[in-house]
Amino acid sequence: MTDSLPITNRSRLRRSHPRGHFDRETINAILDAQPLCSVGYVMEGKPYVTPTLQWREGNHAYWHGSSASQALRAGRDAEVCLSVSILDGFVLARSGFHHSVNSRSVTLFGTAFKVEDPVEKLAKLTRFVNGLFPGRYADLRPDTAQDLKATTLLGLKIEEGSAKIRSGGPNDEEADYALPIWAGVIPVQTEIGAPIPDPRNLDGVAMPEHVREFKLGSAYGKKQE
Amino acid sequence: MTDSLPITNRSRLRRSHPRGHFDRETINAILDAQPLCSVGYVMEGKPYVTPTLQWREGNHAYWHGSSASQALRAGRDAEVCLSVSILDGFVLARSGFHHSVNSRSVTLFGTAFKVEDPVEKLAKLTRFVNGLFPGRYADLRPDTAQDLKATTLLGLKIEEGSAKIRSGGPNDEEADYALPIWAGVIPVQTEIGAPIPDPRNLDGVAMPEHVREFKLGSAYGKKQE
Ligand SMILES: Cc1cc2nc3c(=O)[nH]c(=O)nc-3n(C[C@H](O)[C@H](O)[C@H](O)COP(=O)(O)OP(=O)(O)OC[C@H]3O[C@@H](n4cnc5c(N)ncnc54)[C@H](O)[C@@H]3O)c2cc1C
Ligand SMILES: Cc1cc2nc3c(=O)[nH]c(=O)nc-3n(C[C@H](O)[C@H](O)[C@H](O)COP(=O)(O)OP(=O)(O)OC[C@H]3O[C@@H](n4cnc5c(N)ncnc54)[C@H](O)[C@@H]3O)c2cc1C
Ligand code: HEM
Ligand code: HEM
Numbered sequence: 001m002t003d004s005l006p007i008t009n010r011s012r013l014r015r016s017h018p019r020g021h022f023d024r025e026t027i028n029a030i031l032d033a034q035p036l037c038s039v040g041y042v043m044e045g046k047p048y049v050t051p052t053l054q055w056r057e058g059n060h061a062y063w064h065g066s067s068a069s070q071a072l073r074a075g076r077d078a079e080v081c082l083s084v085s086i087l088d089g090f091v092l093a094r095s096g097f098h099h100s101v102n103s104r105s106v107t108l109f110g111t112a113f114k115v116e117d118p119v120e121k122l123a124k125l126t127r128f129v130n131g132l133f134p135g136r137y138a139d140l141r142p143d144t145a146q147d148l149k150a151t152t153l154l155g156l157k158i159e160e161g162s163a164k165i166r167s168g169g170p171n172d173e174e175a176d177y178a179l180p181i182w183a184g185v186i187p188v189q190t191e192i193g194a195p196i197p198d199p200r201n202l203d204g205v206a207m208p209e210h211v212r213e214f215k216l217g218s219a220y221g222k223k224q225e
Numbered sequence: 226m227t228d229s230l231p232i233t234n235r236s237r238l239r240r241s242h243p244r245g246h247f248d249r250e251t252i253n254a255i256l257d258a259q260p261l262c263s264v265g266y267v268m269e270g271k272p273y274v275t276p277t278l279q280w281r282e283g284n285h286a287y288w289h290g291s292s293a294s295q296a297l298r299a300g301r302d303a304e305v306c307l308s309v310s311i312l313d314g315f316v317l318a319r320s321g322f323h324h325s326v327n328s329r330s331v332t333l334f335g336t337a338f339k340v341e342d343p344v345e346k347l348a349k350l351t352r353f354v355n356g357l358f359p360g361r362y363a364d365l366r367p368d369t370a371q372d373l374k375a376t377t378l379l380g381l382k383i384e385e386g387s388a389k390i391r392s393g394g395p396n397d398e399e400a401d402y403a404l405p406i407w408a409g410v411i412p413v414q415t416e417i418g419a420p421i422p423d424p425r426n427l428d429g430v431a432m433p434e435h436v437r438e439f440k441l442g443s444a445y446g447k448k449q450e
């Protein structure tokens with residue numbers, strides 16, 4: 001319940017530290033809410049950032065792509081920094097300086113590893129598909145051995161990192177509350193649109209529940225753990 | 226009009242290269258559409274990624290924060306990678322392998338510089354505020370010299386990088402179109418919620434147009450250039 005990551009020199013928040021969180025519950029909730037992440041890695045001493053999709057299973061985060069991918073090859077057995085960030089709103093204050101955003105973010109550090117075992121790899125990819133779209137994998141044309149071979153799966157143990165959360169209205173200087181300036185929050189949300197069926201869907205193929213009821217983060221949060 | 230960035234060894238797309246774009250018009254449109262970015266930098270040989278807000282003026286991108294910030298101090302006069310990514314939808318195919326996302330992203334590389342001149346710094350910060358909320362800066366309590374001193378502004382010349390765009394439905398194996406599997410796209414959008422006035426706003430202070438009509442990317446795209 002109060003399972004927390006240790007606070008290391010690298011993960012300790014120095015700015016706005018009261019907004020920092022190290023408990024797994026908070027970190028996991030943010031990872032589960034937003035599959036889009038940015039993976040940072042170093043090649044020849046220089047920084048690279050690649051947007052990709054992550055998913056969580058227990059105390060690990062995973063991501064996937066081509067076995068020929070630069071990002072996956074450079075990340076394997078090397079230090080990475082995985083960042084997830086969700087913009088929840090703009091905070092409008094009475095001075096420019098006190099403007100901010102409401103947000104939830106996670107930063108993870110560690111050495112990424114490659115999932116080599118083909119059975120484990122398929123199980124994890126199945127979980128990736130079903131985590132987004134509960135039950136979908138069983139409906140699909142099975143992936144071929146060749147496709148699986150072309151796929152690299154990297155994992156990162158969630159053992160060093162932090163979450164940071166800001167919510168609520170502006171924090172202005174006390175004197176500024178007397179000024180006739182509109183302050184407040186403009187909320188920002190992610191909205192799921194009406195599904196667009198492929199024109200080549202066969203007649204009579206109904207839209208499955210995992211499409212009709214699609215919600216970001218729903219499967220991980222509610223149905224699988 | 227056809228002003229494009231050179232394709233360098235670092236910015237050339239090796240995966241899905243037909244989705245790559247190097248013209249400034251495409252790159253600028255993505256930067257202007259999404260202020261949230263991830264800045265990658267290297268400290269002691271290790272990768273760090275920090276979510277932050279970027280804004281564009283002409284051929285430069287800028288971001289700001291505390292003069293004491295680790296990310297801004299490590300990024301200054303050093304190589305950074307700035308990544309903006311927008312998730313536009315989930316692409317559901319007839320096999321797991323062909324699932325994808327629709328998205329727009331930009332990756333920029335270069336050496337970040339600090340904007341030292343106080344007049345230029347204030348002008349850029351004013352543009353940051355007005356870029357999000359047209360006309361707002363003039364309504365605010367002016368920022369103090371002390372607040373400006375506590376603020377560091379980094380810039381990056383947009384001269385090496387790339388955009389990548391995927392749109393449309395799934396691309397399945399020809400044989401798989403005969404299968405009775407629902408395929409298509411689940412669109413994902415960013416939605417702006419109803420503004421929440423600060424309970425401490427003075428009576429009679431009306432909600433300004435830049436709040437009522439707030440749109441992401443509107444000011445940069447339409448009103449300022
Ligand atoms: C929202 C989103 C989700 C994604 N999810 C996944 C995923 O789950 N799995 C996956 O494999 N890929 C995903 N991608 C694509 C991913 O960002 C990479 O483009 C892809 O993985 C190829 O990586 P690479 O390192 O082999 O690229 P390469 O093509 O070798 O990269 C070479 C250069 O191309 C440019 N480049 C590469 N990718 C991008 C980009 N996205 N935008 C702009 N320039 C780029 C950069 O300059 C880079 O240095 C996603 C992208 C987005 C925007
Ligand atoms: C959507 C969004 C927009 C933001 N916009 C801005 C902006 O415009 N300007 C600005 O200054 N800051 C912004 N931030 C905050 C920014 O991410 C940093 O937290 C802040 O700039 C302090 O940076 P630092 O390098 O000094 O952090 P430090 O506190 O020195 O970082 C030390 C360690 O704390 C942890 N940490 C730091 N930041 C985060 C984080 N965001 N999430 C999880 N762990 C973290 C990491 O483990 C990091 O290694 C934004 C954050 C989000 C999520
Ligand atoms: C819902 C599930 C999935 C989603 C949302 C997804 C998403 C993506 C995305 C966005 C890319 C990047 C494409 C690009 O570079 O433009 C990608 C690449 C890739 N995916 Fe997936 N994927 C999913 C499932 C799978 C599965 C199950 C497999 C393996 C069986 C797989 C194998 C690959 C491979 C090999 C690539 C690299 C393609 C290339 O660059 O040639 N994916 N995926
Ligand atoms: C619309 C305009 C602005 C927005 C949306 C914005 C947003 C932010 C955000 C999200 C942070 C990070 C807070 C955190 O670490 O939790 C931040 C930090 C900061 N901003 Fe801004 N900002 C804006 C304008 C300004 C201006 C005009 C100034 C200077 C006059 C400024 C100075 C700073 C400073 C100094 C910090 C560091 C605070 C600290 O860590 O102590 N900002 N800003």
